[in-house]
Amino acid sequence: MEFTIPTTIPLQAYLALAAVLFCTGVWGLINSRNAVRVLMSIELMLNAVNINLMAFSNYLDGQLIRGQVFAIFVITVAAAEAAVGLAILLSLYRNRETVDMERFNLLRW
Amino acid sequence: MFLLGALSSVADAIGSGAGTGGLNLQLNAGAIAPEAAVLIALLTCLLVDLAGEKAASRWVPPICYAGLGSALVLLALQWNTPDLQPAFVGSFLADNLAIAFRAVVAASTLISLLLSWRYVEQSGTPVGEYAGILLAATLGAMFLCGATDLVTIFVSLETLSVSSYLLAGYMKRDARSSEAALKYLLVGSAAAAVFLYGASLLYGLTGGATGLDAVALALRTSASPVTALALVFVLATVAFKIAAVPFHQWTPDVYEGSPTPVVAFLSVGSKAAGFALALRILVGCFESFDAQWKLLFTVLAVLSMVLGNVVALAQTSMKRMLAYSSIGQAGFVMIGLVCGTEDGFAAMVLYMAAYLFMNLGAFACIILFSLRTGSDRIADYAGLYQKDPLITLGLSLCLLSLGGIPPMLGFFGKIYLFFAGWADHQYLLVVVGLVTSVVSIYYYISVIKMMVVKEPQEASDVVKAYPAINWSVAGLPALRTALVGCVIVTAVGGILSNPLFTWASQAVTGTPMLVQAIG
Amino acid sequence: MTIASITQLICFVALSATLVLGALGVVLLPNIVYSAFLLGGVFLSVAGLYLLLNASFVAAAQVLVYVGAVNVLILFAIMLVNKKENLAAIPGLGLRRLLSGAVCGGLFLLLIRVAFTTPWALPGPEAVGEEATIRIGEHLFSDYLLPFELASVLLLMSMIGAIVLARRDVLSSDVITGEAVDQGLIEKERTPLLLENSPR
Numbered sequence: 001m002e003f004t005i006p007t008t009i010p011l012q013a014y015l016a017l018a019a020v021l022f023c024t025g026v027w028g029l030i031n032s033r034n035a036v037r038v039l040m041s042i043e044l045m046l047n048a049v050n051i052n053l054m055a056f057s058n059y060l061d062g063q064l065i066r067g068q069v070f071a072i073f074v075i076t077v078a079a080a081e082a083a084v085g086l087a088i089l090l091s092l093y094r095n096r097e098t099v100d101m102e103r104f105n106l107l108r109w
Numbered sequence: 110m111f112l113l114g115a116l117s118s119v120a121d122a123i124g125s126g127a128g129t130g131g132l133n134l135q136l137n138a139g140a141i142a143p144e145a146a147v148l149i150a151l152l153t154c155l156l157v158d159l160a161g162e163k164a165a166s167r168w169v170p171p172i173c174y175a176g177l178g179s180a181l182v183l184l185a186l187q188w189n190t191p192d193l194q195p196a197f198v199g200s201f202l203a204d205n206l207a208i209a210f211r212a213v214v215a216a217s218t219l220i221s222l223l224l225s226w227r228y229v230e231q232s233g234t235p236v237g238e239y240a241g242i243l244l245a246a247t248l249g250a251m252f253l254c255g256a257t258d259l260v261t262i263f264v265s266l267e268t269l270s271v272s273s274y275l276l277a278g279y280m281k282r283d284a285r286s287s288e289a290a291l292k293y294l295l296v297g298s299a300a301a302a303v304f305l306y307g308a309s310l311l312y313g314l315t316g317g318a319t320g321l322d323a324v325a326l327a328l329r330t331s332a333s334p335v336t337a338l339a340l341v342f343v344l345a346t347v348a349f350k351i352a353a354v355p356f357h358q359w360t361p362d363v364y365e366g367s368p369t370p371v372v373a374f375l376s377v378g379s380k381a382a383g384f385a386l387a388l389r390i391l392v393g394c395f396e397s398f399d400a401q402w403k404l405l406f407t408v409l410a411v412l413s414m415v416l417g418n419v420v421a422l423a424q425t426s427m428k429r430m431l432a433y434s435s436i437g438q439a440g441f442v443m444i445g446l447v448c449g450t451e452d453g454f455a456a457m458v459l460y461m462a463a464y465l466f467m468n469l470g471a472f473a474c475i476i477l478f479s480l481r482t483g484s485d486r487i488a489d490y491a492g493l494y495q496k497d498p499l500i501t502l503g504l505s506l507c508l509l510s511l512g513g514i515p516p517m518l519g520f521f522g523k524i525y526l527f528f529a530g531w532a533d534h535q536y537l538l539v540v541v542g543l544v545t546s547v548v549s550i551y552y553y554i555s556v557i558k559m560m561v562v563k564e565p566q567e568a569s570d571v572v573k574a575y576p577a578i579n580w581s582v583a584g585l586p587a588l589r590t591a592l593v594g595c596v597i598v599t600a601v602g603g604i605l606s607n608p609l610f611t612w613a614s615q616a617v618t619g620t621p622m623l624v625q626a627i628g
Numbered sequence: 629m630t631i632a633s634i635t636q637l638i639c640f641v642a643l644s645a646t647l648v649l650g651a652l653g654v655v656l657l658p659n660i661v662y663s664a665f666l667l668g669g670v671f672l673s674v675a676g677l678y679l680l681l682n683a684s685f686v687a688a689a690q691v692l693v694y695v696g697a698v699n700v701l702i703l704f705a706i707m708l709v710n711k712k713e714n715l716a717a718i719p720g721l722g723l724r725r726l727l728s729g730a731v732c733g734g735l736f737l738l739l740i741r742v743a744f745t746t747p748w749a750l751p752g753p754e755a756v757g758e759e760a761t762i763r764i765g766e767h768l769f770s771d772y773l774l775p776f777e778l779a780s781v782l783l784l785m786s787m788i789g790a791i792v793l794a795r796r797d798v799l800s801s802d803v804i805t806g807e808a809v810d811q812g813l814i815e816k817e818r819t820p821l822l823l824e825n826s827p828r
Contacts, residue, residue, distance in 0.1 A: 008633060009640050011750060014677070015743035017644050021651050021670075022306060023736040028655030029299055030728045033715055036706055038295050040654055040667050043698065045302035047674050050690075052309035058681040060748060061317025062755035068686050069767045070260050070312065070319065074305060075686075075693050076779050077267045080786035081301075082698045084271055085294050086705040087790035088278045092287035093709045100715055104288050136773070148781065155788070166803050197774040230802055233809025238792045245785040252778060264775040268782045275789035283812035310742070316749035335746040338738065368813060428815070485815040583804045 014055035022048035035092075035099045039085050046078045140187070140196035140203035143180040143211060144251050150176020151244040158237025165237035170226055170587065173240050177219040177247075184212045189619050199320050200261040205619030207255035209458050209612070210385040213465050214254065217378035218247040220469045223591035224476050225370035227584030231480060232280055232368070239279060243374065246272035250382035257393075259308045259319040262386065266304070266350075269382060270297045273375060277367040289366025296359045300349040307342030310335055325394045340395055344405060347390065350383030351439050354412035364432035369479060372428060373472035376435045377465050384461065387446060388454070393622045399449070406447050411541050413440030418545040422552050427475050427485040430552065431468075434511065437549060438464060441523060444530045444538045451617050451627050452529035456522070459613040463522035466602065467510040470595030474504035477588060481578075482571045492568025493560040496575040503596040505557045510599045512550040518602035525610075640680060646673040660706055668699045685761040 021044055028041030050071045057067025093099060153172045158165045187208050195202050222243065229239050249268030256262040274297065278290025312319055314335060315327040328336055348356040364372045391402050417437030424430040442464075445457035478493075478500055479485050494501040510517035513524075523546065530539040580586060602609065617623050650670040654663045671694040678687035756763055768776045802809050 009636060009680070011748060012743050013640070013644075014681070016740055017647065017677075019736055019739035019743060020648055022302075022739065023732045024648075024651040024655055025302070026735065027728060027732040029295075030732075031725050032655065034660055035291060035295075036660060036702060036709070037655070037663060040663060040702060042295070042298045042302060043667065043694075044651055044654060044670065045299070046305065047670065047694075049302060049305040049309050051674060051677060052306070053312060054678055054681045054683055054686065056309065056313040056317065056748075058683065058755055059750060060313060060752035062682075063753045063763075064317060064767075065683075065756060065760055065763050066260075066317055066319055066767065067309075067312060068683050068760060069764055069772050070263075070309075071683075071686050072689060072764065073260055073264055073772075073775060073779060075689055077264065077271075077301075077782065079693050079698055080271055080783055081267070081294075081298055082701055083790045084274055084786045084793075085291075085298070086701055087794040088274065088287060088290045088294055089705060090708060091278060091281040091793045092284070092291050095282065095284035095287055097711070099709050102716070102718060104291065141774070151781075162803050198771040200771065200774040228814055230804050231807075231809065232814055233802060233811045235792065236803075238788055242785055242789055245781055248781060249778070252774070258771075258775075260772055261775045261778070264778050264782065268778055268785070271782060271786050272789070275785070275793065278793055280811060280813045281793050282810055285817070286813055313748060314746070316752065331747075333742075333746050334738075335742045338742050366813075369815070479815045483814060483816050 011055055011059040014051055018048040018051040018055070020048075021045075021051065033101050035089055035101055035104075036086075038101065039082065039089075043078065043082065046074055050074055135198060137194050137196040140194075140201055140255075141252075143183040143187070143215070144248055146176050146179040146183060147215070147244055147248050147251065151241050151248065154237050154240045154244065158235070158241070162235065162237075165235070166226075166230060166583070169237050169240045170222070173222050173244065174219070176244070177215050177222070180215045180251075181212060181219075184208050184215065189615065193621065195257065197261075199322075200258045201252070201255045202257045203255055204621060205616045206388060206454075206458075206623060207385065207620075209616040210254040210381050210461070211251045213381040213461050214247060214250045214378045217374055217381065217465055217469065218243060220465075220473075220591050220595065221370050221374040221378070223587045224373055224469070224473050225368075226587055227480055227582065228368060228370050228476060230584055234279055234281075239276075242272050242275050242279075243371075246276065246374065247378065250378050253382040254385040256386075257321045257389065259311065259321070259324070262390075263301075263305065263308065266346075266386070267301060269379060270301065273297075273371075273379060276371040276374075277363055279371065280368055283366075285366040286368065289363045293359055293363045296349070300346045300356075303342050304346035307339045307346070310339045310342070314339070321389065321394055325396065328394060329397045336395075336398065337401070340398055340402060341405075343390055344402060347383060347387045348409055350386065351380050351443075352413075352436055353409040353439055353443065354416045354436060357413070357417075357436050360436060361429050361432045364435075365426060365429050369428060369472065369476045369485075372432070373469055373476075376431070376472075377461075377468055380435070380439060381461050381465075384442060384446070384457065388457075389622070391446070392449065392626045396626055403447050403449065406443055407535070407538060410440045410443035410447060410538055413437060413443065414541050414545040415440075418548045418552075422548065425487055427478075427487055427490075427556075430487065430556075431471065431475070434549060434552075435468070437545060438468075438511070440545075441526055441542055444526050444535060444542060447535060447538060448529050448533040449626060450529060450533050451614065451623075452525070452532060454617045454623050454627075455610075455613040456525040456529045458616045459609055460522035460526055462609060462613070463510075463518045463599075463602070466595045466598040467507045467517070467519050470503060470507035470592065470599050471511065473588060473592035473595060474500045474507065477592065480585075480588075481576055482574075484571050487556060487559060489569045489571040490556065490560050492563040492565060492572050493575075495565055495568070496572055497578065499592070501560045503592050504560065506596050506600050508553040508556060510603075512553040513546050514550065516600075516603050518599050518606065521603050521606045521609075636680060639676070643673045643676045643680070646670075647677070661703075661710075664699065664703050664706055667702065668695050671695045671699060682755045682757050683760055684758075685764060 025041045025044035032038045053067040053071045057065045157168045249265045252265035274294040280286035315323045352360045417433050421433035445453040510519035513520045527539050650666045653666040657663050675687045675690040
């Protein structure tokens with residue numbers, strides 16, 4: 001079997017990279033005990049989505065680049081979400097003095 | 110040069126060759142006039158709030174009524190538009206389905222706001238910002254009902270979600286409220302990220318288009334694992350928004366920890382927007398994967414009905430009980446979605462409208478009770494009929510309607526759903542629906558029994574120490590109006606439900622997408 | 629193989645290696661401050677990937693918004709809530725991590741399979757390259773005008789909401805009746821659900 005190095009980077013390489021990032025984010029989301037780290041994991045997932053969008057935009061939609069516009073919206077919304085998330089986290093920290101997810105059990109699941 | 114490019118992309122997006130008029134004509138901005146009214150009310154609320162807390166509590170309520178009232182009037186004027194054109198170059202479509210669900214959203218906000226004033230003042234949180242955030246959530250939900258483009262869907266979904274997180278955590282000195290907000294935010298953002306991953310796959314699949322019609326076209330010609338994956342990802346988000354089991358875990362916590370008027374909005378307005386999104390994406394885009402998503406939704410519906418209604422039996426908190434019951438109610442509405450017939454869709458619309466009044470009526474009663482006593486435990490309602498007949502009567506009627514007892518509005522909605530399901534041979538769903546309805550009647554009746562049957566000496570301590578009824582405090586008359594209005598519609602609406610049936614079936618026949626799906 | 633494509637390939641490999649290692653560090657490192665700095669590295673390497681994908685404007689936006697705003701915000705939050713916490717051990721944590729790792733691995737295989745088996749519409753049209761910024765502007769004022777305007781409402785609301793939630797002031801009395809208030813839920817907790825939480 002002959003293995004050749006591709007001359008240009010294939011679309012699938014970007015998709016695979018996005019998949020790695022997304023799955024890492026999902027794992028962090030499930031397993032993090034620090035609420036700030038959960039927020040970071042969500043940012044990882046959103047970045048994975050953006051890589052997907054940008055890759056499709058470049059390879060399949062090179063003229064109209066709608067994917068780039070979509071990615072800009074994702075970035076905007078992610079920033080808003082992070083700000084709100086950290087505000088909520090601060091107000092919770094004032095009430096509970098902890099960021100441990102395992103101790104946010106005032107409400108039963 | 111650029112203009113030419115823009116125009117050609119505009120013509121592309123429209124799909125039909127109506128691209129010769131000016132830009133004004135193509136934007137068709139009249140379609141979002143109701144949202145504009147809400148937006149103006151939002152900005153005015155924020156400006157008035159600058160004048161201080163006293164001015165805000167005086168002026169914010171009338172501003173909100175004016176904005177939402179004119180939104181409802183404008184929606185009524187849009188009904189049955191003869192020549193339906195997409196607005197904003199294919200981002201938005203004001204068909205009858207969108208109008209019906211937007212009306213449900215706007216009405217639920219209006220009623221939730223009527224319920225809110227006293228609650229917000231009594232908890233000492235700022236009124237102006239509260240109304241502003243709730244109106245922003247409404248704006249997001251209303252745009253979500255008519256969005257026909259993945260980007261618009263995403264941004265409006267997030268407007269609704271981010272505002273909902275803020276509202277859930279609005280009682281910031283209460284650990285339960287902050288905790289509910291954090292859980293809601295984490296689960297909600299994760300769901301949004303999953304939706305986006307699905308959306309990015311769909312974008313790749315279409316080869317670079319984000320309009321739902323282009324997505325539908327691309328899905329019709331491809332049958333590979335990618336469509337299944339995109340379907341599952343998108344469906345997970347929809348199920349999260351309508352709180353279908355097993356994506357419901359956030360619901361009881363968020364409902365218990367959030368301010369009660371916010372719960373009222375989340376259980377009706379947010380859910381209605383979720384169902385509109387479900388119809389647009391599943392019926393509009395995934396029509397070639399009918400069998401797959403219908404199977405998935407059958408499972409979700411059965412699980413929701415069973416788990417929601419069975420777990421509600423064991424609850425001791427009124428808010429939590431209504432949370433689980435709302436999961437069950439969403440399961441009933443999903444029967445209509447699975448049918449995919451004209452009756453099924455019409456029954457969905459009808460049931461959402463009925464649910465609006467009966468659920469908000471029930472919430473009006475429990476908000477009034479907690480304002481007077483500071484409690485929402487079911488046991489504390491014991492013997493209430495002697496102290497407060499209005500709450501007892503209103504809550505009884507609304508709960509009976511939620512349970513589906515004959516002369517009430519909820520009965521007609523439910524029977525229409527079951528009829529549509531039976532006609533479409535969804536026997537499993539209908540039988541599960543009937544059985545779980547009986548279960549739900551059991552726990553609704555046990556609340557009523559608690560209020561009515563107990564002897565005076567058996568009344569709870571809370572009821573024994575019940576304060577004298579006083580309607581003179583600002584904000585309470587609004588609550589009373591909402592309570593009485595919802596209860597009257599719930600009780601009498603059943604007898605006069607004929608216009609509602611016509612309205613619901615017009616909502617389906619006036620929607621090209623649904624007409625096409627019915628075939 | 630030209631020098632340009634070799635450079636491109638080397639850049640891609642280097643960026644993906646930083647990206648993957650950084651992401652793993654974000655979720656695995658015990659010290660949250662290191663995680664936050666690594667997250668900045670991840671954001672920067674994603675911006676580098678955007679440059680490889682002919683998207684200089686979005687790369688700049690990524691650096692400005694993600695590295696400049698989101699990451700700094702996260703660092704601030706860590707500093708503000710950074711109390712030494714001794715996390716109580718949870719039985720079966722290792723097993724839980726392994727199981728969720730297996731689930732994520734399965735998800736990864738699925739995503740990879742989808743990425744490689746789907747017949748994407750390749751090759752697409754030629755990329756616009758430098759004109760991308762102009763194209764984005766055209767989109768924002770034609771077919772994406774509605775989400776663009778709606779995003780402004782979203783940003784306004786999240787700004788106001790974040791201020792309301794994070795500021796410290798407390799109204800001490802009900803504006804209308806003048807009674808004392810505490811900015812908590814009206815439904816008070818009767819019986820504490822948890823013992824640790826009763827003396828607050």
